[in-house]
Amino acid sequence: MLETCLENVRNHGALVHNITNYVTVNDVANAILAIGASPIMSDEPEDVEDIQTICQGLNINIGTLNQQSIEGMKRAGKKANELGHVVLLDPVGAGASHLRTQTALDLMKMIHFDVIRGNISEIKTLALGTSTTQGVDANAADAVTEENLDTMVTFAKHFAASQDCVIAITGAIDLVANANTCYVIRNGKPQMGQITGTGCQLSGIMTAFLAANPDTPLEACAAAVCDMGLAGEIGYSHLAAYEGNSTYRNRIIDALNQMTTMQFKEGAKYEIK
């Protein structure tokens, strides 16, 4: 099933509008290209509505937000909603500063998101008002583990129901839930945490997966998570002993680019709860 979502994204060629941080933007663009979709970046308020109009989806990532880009996010998000385009929120650093938390919450009131994707600390901040985020990384104490898995699955489903969207919580174990169903995904490598932007890249490709699979948003998001995690595994397998996080960054995008449907089908590790 999930491999169909991958094939659709390759055949569909969605044009994805990204308002994203300047730290990882180049990797986001190359990751979107790697899976056969196309990126365009625009955050100027006077530009975003026209750009969104020619796209099929919108990826809003609040890392390195500023007053101008926040206004751009709002205008682009409203336009995407008007046009029925898919919209994703990546609440980078929600919980780490008042501005980030408040911006994410404001956007959630103003715009209907098809999916919110973040680490567990960011998602807890938005759902519960707690604020345990460690910078842009999750607090270890929050982690989804085998021990608390059932509790966290219930949490994800409840938050998804309350927001009427898909919630994707990524970490060592990934959860992708709507109100009724949760994919529990165990792809990926811990070394991905030593690379900046694998989460941002996932948000970018997830938007393309959503745009190419409009009738199955939950499966589209789960497939994107498997694709990124599996790319992390494949990329890692090609590293020489002296190669570290910078070459690994390239290898992951390479693997997104070169992965066959068969590799995806055999490598995706998930269960449904």
Add this chain to the structure above:
Amino acid sequence: MLETCLENVRNHGALVHNITNYVTVNDVANAILAIGASPIMSDEPEDVEDIQTICQGLNINIGTLNQQSIEGMKRAGKKANELGHVVLLDPVGAGASHLRTQTALDLMKMIHFDVIRGNISEIKTLALGTSTTQGVDANAADAVTEENLDTMVTFAKHFAASQDCVIAITGAIDLVANANTCYVIRNGKPQMGQITGTGCQLSGIMTAFLAANPDTPLEACAAAVCDMGLAGEIGYSHLAAYEGNSTYRNRIIDALNQMTTMQFKEGAKYEIK
């Protein structure tokens, strides 16, 4: 002849001022360094005139433009004209939004450009007022092909004459024209389209080629196009089966960096019309 332009850029070491998008800026900087020139980036209106003064050329790229950087482009462009420095316009996404189209047209009225380099849809937008751009990529229906080549060469020469500059239209077949002469270039690989920013990199190095070859701007631009396309061919030849667009990105800049004059002379594929 064109290899002389390459040797001049290596020996000249031009300092190129770039006002460019935050998506591909790092690759633009490394591409400029790869060919033996030096980049500096500055878009703050209060900073750009001083920076332009110490440089030998200006590369204006309107991807991820904003109100502040547009003002920076105008001030920097006027200063470059005053000082007699070469100026290039890369009208990224002209045709995709009103702001991008209008900004490119405003800049063309206010600043004399030595060269305008874009994909065919962007150039048609500026020349004809049509607007078929697909995001930041060319519309396939616009493509320069063997069938419409003579028509497109005439179009490029006419637009070059009307703007009193060199027009560089890049795609599967590249055209580099002034009013009288057009280089038709067939270097490159289709896989370069899966990497963000090869066009932006080309604009960056083309500005350095122009600055180092002030008396032969047409040949300088044609040489830059051959150099980038040939780097795409050489870089591709070094890819392992599991390597994809991210490693390819590095290999192209590596090839710009390591190319010998002999490789360039033997590999440049062009005819003059």
Add this chain to the structure above:
Amino acid sequence: MLETCLENVRNHGALVHNITNYVTVNDVANAILAIGASPIMSDEPEDVEDIQTICQGLNINIGTLNQQSIEGMKRAGKKANELGHVVLLDPVGAGASHLRTQTALDLMKMIHFDVIRGNISEIKTLALGTSTTQGVDANAADAVTEENLDTMVTFAKHFAASQDCVIAITGAIDLVANANTCYVIRNGKPQMGQITGTGCQLSGIMTAFLAANPDTPLEACAAAVCDMGLAGEIGYSHLAAYEGNSTYRNRIIDALNQMTTMQFKEGAKYEIK
């Protein structure tokens, strides 16, 4: 001794707040991750104080500065001083424009820096008011050489004394000085100058070294310089003949990531004056 600083940074895991240019920001983030610390980027004035509060250090780099980010630098720097966090200034392009020179000088009046790190032309501009900077690269005429070494060591110590901080001047020969002692470091490769951002990366990791070694700031800074230079040597040793500056960029960060304490201890080349 210096290897203890490296071990501390790996065990400490400092969270470093960076206000830095959009050209090299991704490499700065991956370099900080490579050594076992964590980066966060934020320049919006309304965001920087909260972000600085959860961090252990601040890296201010004035490349691609703008009016908004300058305000962010000021607020973040004051907050870091209030909280007793380490603060580093990287005066990119001081001497190349009035705005850059003045911003660096203003920040030095307003904020106490633990270290100022730049190339020799930038540091001379700040110390002497001369202005020989060639864009963002040092003027060759300013270079620290074996011939002028004693004079330059004295200069570095005097400027360090006047600013009550560590001064790090990097180039072919690196000087890291406080009022009384100067490390003269001879690691690195000239080919690092063909990569954009090795200086920016050094400033990022130096901030993490400082945060992890609060009682030995001079040694922390010297260790960071050795680490970066040695990574340049190790990375270079893994390059194939066809690989150039783009792959070299990755190899240096890889080497930061994979370097053992033993490699560091054996490879660090310094004397104390």
